[in-house]
Amino acid sequence: MSTPRSHAWSVLLLMAALLIATACRRDPRCATCGMKIDPASPWVSYVTIDGKEQAFDTPNCALTAWRKAKSRVGGARFHEYYSQELKPVGELRFVRGSDVAGPMGPDVVPVAAGTAGRFARDHNGAPPQTAEDVVQGEAP
Numbered sequence: 001m002s003t004p005r006s007h008a009w010s011v012l013l014l015m016a017a018l019l020i021a022t023a024c025r026r027d028p029r030c031a032t033c034g035m036k037i038d039p040a041s042p043w044v045s046y047v048t049i050d051g052k053e054q055a056f057d058t059p060n061c062a063l064t065a066w067r068k069a070k071s072r073v074g075g076a077r078f079h080e081y082y083s084q085e086l087k088p089v090g091e092l093r094f095v096r097g098s099d100v101a102g103p104m105g106p107d108v109v110p111v112a113a114g115t116a117g118r119f120a121r122d123h124n125g126a127p128p129q130t131a132e133d134v135v136q137g138e139a140p
Contacts, residue, residue, distance in 0.1 A: 032061035035104065042084050043102045045110075048074040058102045059094065059110050067135045076131060078110035081119065087112070089131045096134070098125030108134060 028037045035057045037044055045062035046053050049069045056062035059078055066073050076089040081100070093116035095109045100123050102109075111119045116128035129137070 028055055030055070030057040030061050032056060032064050033104070035061075041103065042079045043107070045076070045078045046086075047076040050074075058104055059108045060102070060104070063094070063108060063131065063134050066131070081109050081111045082115060083112070092116075092131070093128035094131060094134050095120045095123070095125035095128050098123035100125075 028039075029035065030037055031054055037055050037057050039055070041057070043058045045056045045059045047056065047062045047066050047069075048054070049065065050072050051074060054065065056065060062076065062078070066076065077086045078089065078092055079085065080087045080092060087110070091113060092110045093113050095111055095116060097106070098109055098120065100109050101107065109119070109123075109125070111128065113128075120126065120128055
C-alpha cells in the first residue's frame with residue numbers, strides 16, 4: 001500500500017532525475033573548432049556528411065569538414081551574404097580574403113552566384129569560387 005510519504009519521495013526522485021537530465025544537455029558545438037553554434041547566426045552553415053546533416057559555426061569550418069570528409073558529402077547549405085537566406089551550395093560562390101569578418105575573424109563568404117563578382121570587388125576579396133574549388137584548393 002502506498003503512503004502519502006512514499007508518494008512524495010517518488011515525486012521528488014522523478015523531479016531530481018528530470019533536473020539532472022536537463023542540466024546535462026549540451027549546446028550544439030561545431031565539429032571543426034568546438035565553438036558553440038548559434039542557430040540564429042547568419043554564419044551558421046550545414047554540410048551533410050555520411051547522410052547526417054551537421055551544423056558548423058562558420059562557412060570556413062563547414063568547408064574544412066567537407067575537405068576532410070572527401071566524397072562522403074551529400075550536400076551543403078550556407079547563408080547567402082546579402083539575403084541571409086539558407087541556400088544550397090550550388091547557387092553560391094565563395095569569396096576569400098574580403099574585408100568582411102565572421103564570428104572568428106576573416107572567413108570565406110558565401111554569395112549568390114550572380115552577385116559574387118561584385119561582392120569580391122566591393123570588399124577587396126579574391127575571385128569567387130565554387131565550393132568544390134575551395135575544397136580542392138588550399139585550406140580556407
